[in-house]
Amino acid sequence: MDKKRILVITGSPRKNGNSDLLAEAFIEGALQAGHIVDRFDSGRKKVKGCIACDKCFTRGTACAVKDDFDEVAPLIAQADTLVFSSPLYYFSFPAQIKSAIDRLYSFISSPEPLKIKETVLLACGGTSDLTDFEGMTKVYEKTASYLTSEDRGQLLVPEVYDKGEINVKGQDYLKSAKELGLAM
Numbered sequence: 001m002d003k004k005r006i007l008v009i010t011g012s013p014r015k016n017g018n019s020d021l022l023a024e025a026f027i028e029g030a031l032q033a034g035h036i037v038d039r040f041d042s043g044r045k046k047v048k049g050c051i052a053c054d055k056c057f058t059r060g061t062a063c064a065v066k067d068d069f070d071e072v073a074p075l076i077a078q079a080d081t082l083v084f085s086s087p088l089y090y091f092s093f094p095a096q097i098k099s100a101i102d103r104l105y106s107f108i109s110s111p112e113p114l115k116i117k118e119t120v121l122l123a124c125g126g127t128s129d130l131t132d133f134e135g136m137t138k139v140y141e142k143t144a145s146y147l148t149s150e151d152r153g154q155l156l157v158p159e160v161y162d163k164g165e166i167n168v169k170g171q172d173y174l175k176s177a178k179e180l181g182l183a184m
Helices: 018-032 069-078 095-109 130-146 173-182
Strands: 005-010 036-041 081-087 118-124 150-157
Touching (some): 005 069, 036 069
Parallel strands (some): 005 081
8 A cells, every 4th residue: 555645624613523533533544554644723723715816826835815724735735635524514614624625726726736636524513414414515526526536435424513422422433434544
């Protein structure tokens, strides 16, 4: 198995919440498999939305807007695999991670093509209806297609809201996330 550079972008503003636990389980598996893993907690960073200025890569960085996206842009450029781990907010991604996803646009102008060949979605929400995740999964699938990457898996976890609740709900979702990381 080839060693991969994996970037996990988390979306929760709530530290140690359920989607953070999913990310940690996935990372544990990926590290055990021998991969290099970077993590960017967009939910706890200052990342503004894309402003369509089309000045990407003209000022020495991926994006002309100066904020914490400057921290993750080099990691995106190095990544073979991109993982999104996020809670479900009103049928899609929270604004904090959606801003980072929108800023992937800057890489259209990159002097070097992105190396990302595969993507993964880890998501959880308080809803019991898995169809409530459809807005998020559609955005994820379109993003994966835009990046011309292979979808390596979508782990959707319903009925978790309170911190740590993912540890006590029926199926062992954390084990599944770790196994997904190991399978990379």
